[in-house]
Amino acid sequence: MAVRPPSKSIAEYQAELKALGEEMYNHSLELVRLKRELEIANREQESLLHFISHEVKGYLTKSEAAFASITEGDYGHIPEKLKTMSWAALSEVRKGVATVMDILEAANFKKGTVAYAKKKFDLRAAIRDVVSQLEPAATEKGLTIELSIGEGEFLFEGDEDKLKRHVLRNLIDNAIKYTPRGVVKVVLTDGSVIRFIVEDNGIGITPEDMKNLFTEGGHGKDSIKTNVHSTGYGLYIAKKIVEAHGGKIWAKSDGQDKGARFVVELPLT
Amino acid sequence: MRPLDNIALRIIKEQELVIGPLAWSEAQKVQGIKVVNAKNGDVRLENGDPMGIVDNLVAQYEKLFGRASHEVCKEAVADLVASFPREEIPMSLRA
Numbered sequence: 001m002a003v004r005p006p007s008k009s010i011a012e013y014q015a016e017l018k019a020l021g022e023e024m025y026n027h028s029l030e031l032v033r034l035k036r037e038l039e040i041a042n043r044e045q046e047s048l049l050h051f052i053s054h055e056v057k058g059y060l061t062k063s064e065a066a067f068a069s070i071t072e073g074d075y076g077h078i079p080e081k082l083k084t085m086s087w088a089a090l091s092e093v094r095k096g097v098a099t100v101m102d103i104l105e106a107a108n109f110k111k112g113t114v115a116y117a118k119k120k121f122d123l124r125a126a127i128r129d130v131v132s133q134l135e136p137a138a139t140e141k142g143l144t145i146e147l148s149i150g151e152g153e154f155l156f157e158g159d160e161d162k163l164k165r166h167v168l169r170n171l172i173d174n175a176i177k178y179t180p181r182g183v184v185k186v187v188l189t190d191g192s193v194i195r196f197i198v199e200d201n202g203i204g205i206t207p208e209d210m211k212n213l214f215t216e217g218g219h220g221k222d223s224i225k226t227n228v229h230s231t232g233y234g235l236y237i238a239k240k241i242v243e244a245h246g247g248k249i250w251a252k253s254d255g256q257d258k259g260a261r262f263v264v265e266l267p268l269t
Numbered sequence: 270m271r272p273l274d275n276i277a278l279r280i281i282k283e284q285e286l287v288i289g290p291l292a293w294s295e296a297q298k299v300q301g302i303k304v305v306n307a308k309n310g311d312v313r314l315e316n317g318d319p320m321g322i323v324d325n326l327v328a329q330y331e332k333l334f335g336r337a338s339h340e341v342c343k344e345a346v347a348d349l350v351a352s353f354p355r356e357e358i359p360m361s362l363r364a
Contacts, residue, residue: 022335028287029337 049107057100064093105166106216106233109240116159116244120269123154127188127196130168138176144183145172152190157269158245166241167249168196170234171262175200178260193247196264205253205260213251214239242266270311272353273319276346276362277302277326278312283345284330284338295333299325320359327361 008016067090070078078086108114131147138145156163175184179202187197205213216236235249242249247266253259270278277296284292293307301322305311314322330338343362350358 018333018335021333022337025287025334026337029341032286 046107046111049103053100053104053107057097057104060093060096060100064090064097067093102233102237105237109237110216114240114244116162118158119160120155120157121160123156123188123194123196123266124149126160126164127168127186130164130172131186134169134172134176137173138184141176141179142181143176143179145176146183146185148185148187150189154188154190154194155269156194156266158266159241162241163245166234167238167264170238171196171198171264174198174234175202175260175262178202190268192268194266194268196266197261199259199261201259204256204258205251206256210251210253214249238264271314271319272349273323273359274312274314276349276359277314277323278310279345279349280323280326280330280342281312282310283341287338287341288334292330295329296326299329302326320357323359324361327359 006013067086069075071083071086071090105114127149128147131145135145172184172186175198179200182201185197185199187195187199189195189197214235216233239249242264245266247264249262249264251263252261281292281296284295293304296302296312297304299322301314301316301318303313303315305313316322327339327342330342339361343364346362350362355363
């Protein structure tokens with residue numbers, strides 16, 4: 001076999017290698033600079049978000065207090081019509097406060113500044129409590145909540161308030177919001193792990209939406225149509241909290257209009 | 270840590286951001302640089318001409334990665350050398 005002589009001299013190869021090294025370096029340097037710019041932009045965005053959220057929360061909280069005073073009769077007897085209006089306004093303002101709190105909470109999770117107050121509590125009682133709070137909303141839509149709780153002991157060591165508000169309540173509330181008619185099943189079982197399941201026969205989740213489901217601001221493509229108040233932070237926060245308790249959360253759906261099943265697994269404590 | 274040790278460390282760390290661990294192995298090829306502990310950032314310049322060693326360090330990167338790497342070295346230490354008298358700044362890092 002004939003060996004062909006190299007087409008370039010060693011010096012030429014060396015020059016080529018140096019040029020490649022420089023090119024690689026310049027690309028890498030550009031990435032470092034972009035990363036720095038992105039970090040600065042993120043910090044600025046976070047700080048602006050925090051500022052706006054705090055300001056808005058302040059205004060909403062004042063409105064909430066005013067409507068609560070009117071509704072509770074602090075200003076004396078009020079006509080029935082005004083009372084109804086005041087209740088509705090109070091309820092809307094509270095939703096506003098909850099939305100702002102979600103956004104603030106998500107920002108705190110991102111920064112890693114969330115503290116957990118862990119103590120033993122009864123998960124059964126927590127779920128019953130959440131279901132009883134949400135039942136009126138379900139009934140109003142003509143939905144039924146079917147609650148099924150296993151025989152075991154469901155004492156769990158964790159942050160009861162965060163698990164109730166952001167995980168249990170959020171999943172059941174979502175199921176109610178995204179199910180036009182039918183049944184929402186809420187199941188609690190134990191075994192080697194504690195399992196909390198929320199299953200509905202609602203609008204389902206497309207494979208495309210499934211990818212972003214637990215991400216920050218991860219709205220479903222059409223979820224705003226069904227739930228105009230969706231912040232896109234609910235499931236992101238839920239995931240962070242479940243993981244902080246050593247658990248897992250996931251969802252399954254056969255697609256659009258095929259319902260959804262959310263499962264939370266928590267370790268026995 | 271002496272000021273020029275600190276300058277060498279700053280340069281290596283900045284280069285590490287761009288080229289990764291290669292920054293440390295290239296620094297170790299420069300005579301007079303002793304990396305005591307890369308993890309803790311302990312670098313010492315060990316002969317009588319620390320300014321010359323820093324110049325050689327800058328040249329080592331420039332030899333491989335070109336002019337852009339030289340600029341990175343200068344930017345990395347700009348705040349440190351700002352308070353130095355001009356004659357105490359290694360030639361390669363002067364404005």
